[in-house]
Amino acid sequence: MSSTADYRNSEHERSRAPEYGSTQHDTKSATEARQGVTGHNVSTVLVLSLVAVVIAFAAIYALFFAH
Numbered sequence: 001m002s003s004t005a006d007y008r009n010s011e012h013e014r015s016r017a018p019e020y021g022s023t024q025h026d027t028k029s030a031t032e033a034r035q036g037v038t039g040h041n042v043s044t045v046l047v048l049s050l051v052a053v054v055i056a057f058a059a060i061y062a063l064f065f066a067h
Contacts, residue, residue, distance in 0.1 A: 016025075
């Protein structure tokens with residue numbers, strides 16, 4: 001590492017709050033790093049919610065704006 005990189009790294013470490021400690025570089029796979037839930041019928045809930053919103057907007061349009 002060059003002296004400039006050393007300087008920047010030391011500046012970064014000094015600027016961090018003490019409770020965070022030093023920066024660790026953990027390598028995780030895409031599956032390990034994923035924050036969202038992919039199971040538990042998530043896609044079913046999303047699709048049904050989208051369909052319900054489309055039906056609700058169609059009903060609102062039919063009741064109030066269609067003459």
